[in-house]
Amino acid sequence: MEPGFNYRHLHYFWVVAQEGGVSRAAARLGVAVQTVSAQLQALERDLGVALLRPAGRGLVLTEAGEAARTLADRIFALGAALPEQVRVAAGSRAVRLAVGVSDGLAKLVVQRLLAPVLAEPGLRLLCSEGPQDRLLAELAQHRLDLVLADRPAPPNPNLRLYGHALGRSAVAWYGPPALAEAARSGFPQSLGTLPVLLPSAHSALRPALEQWFERHGLHPQVAGEFDDGALMKAFGATGLGLFPGPVVVEPAMLARYAVQRVGDCDGVEEQFWAIGTERKVQHPLVRRLLDAAPGG
Incomplete structure (x- = not known):
């Protein structure tokens, strides 16, 4: 079954959660602010919940956003480990x-x-x-x-x-x-x-x-x-x-x-x-x- 979201959208959300703002996330990702905002909106639309809310000049996570960020940490940690695990499985x-x-x-x-x-x-x-x-x-x-x-x-x-x-x-x-x-x-x-x-x-x-x-x-x-x-x-x-x-x-x-x-x-x-x-x-x-x- 296909997941109900796009992993690229999730990655953009994950970086925004780490950086605490769309502008800083865009600078880190090397893309336009509008691109990051569009990815976030698409992810929230796919999941049907708000993940971030304004706070001062930045953004903070909602309860749903905290849960998504915790899972995203695990997902991208596993992704970073994937090449090594594949090499080990192949006998390297x-x-x-x-x-x-x-x-x-x-x-x-x-x-x-x-x-x-x-x-x-x-x-x-x-x-x-x-x-x-x-x-x-x-x-x-x-x-x-x-x-x-x-x-x-x-x-x-x-x-x-x-x-x-x-x-x-x-x-x-x-x-x-x-x-x-x-x-x-x-x-x-x-x-x-x-x-x-x-x-x-x-x-x-x-x-x-x-x-x-x-x-x-x-x-x-x-x-x-x-x-x-x-x-x-x-x-x-x-x-x-x-x-x-x-x-x-x-x-x-x-x-x-x-x-x-x-x-x-x-x-x-x-x-x-x-x-x-x-x-x-x-x-x-x-x-x-x-x-x-x-x-x-």
Whole structure:
């Protein structure tokens, strides 16, 4: 029996529900506002109920719209999984895992977090790095299976995202041998007279570092700010400045960048999160990552 609606109409409604307005949905879909409005009207006509109602300058879901949106989430999640499932059914050994990596998260930490799945036979790992807000938009469109970040997803009534804590790490200060030796004398006050490198204001770690400086009465000489933690460490290794790093990956960091530990950044921790679109995770590799986390 043919369904009583058009799946294209449903997709347009689903995007409008996520974006909270026809104009934003049209911009995301790359079509005219009139096209989106026509698709919505056609879907409501086919279903015989109103799915959206005006609220201020935007739209909100009716009770029927909430039910339709919940089902649409499942439908398009299944649609995104269809290619992989078909390949598996056809005997392909390829297992795809698309991961978004927030640019504020240390890359050595990312390697550690993904370690439980890296030995999967036929794994095809797709990593995309960028600002968390862009990655979350791609996650909501089911272009990614999960996002690894240094903070949970911010509240958004138009996006149903779920954060899963993967762990945390103490933070310490590091630098190349000569700079580290100079910094150990009178640490932590020495950080007020030596150059330091910091993550940019977009990082979840930055406010905690600024509070740490304030607690110790320090006014650091900031020689550089970086969105990318790996880039910050690379420049720190050249002697540009001392930099903070997660203790959990210290052995790998010391070996890769030939730096030394100066001292603890007491009271400062870095957190690691996996963000997904499902409360009950279905992707087997994502489930394995969560189970491997402390308390998973």
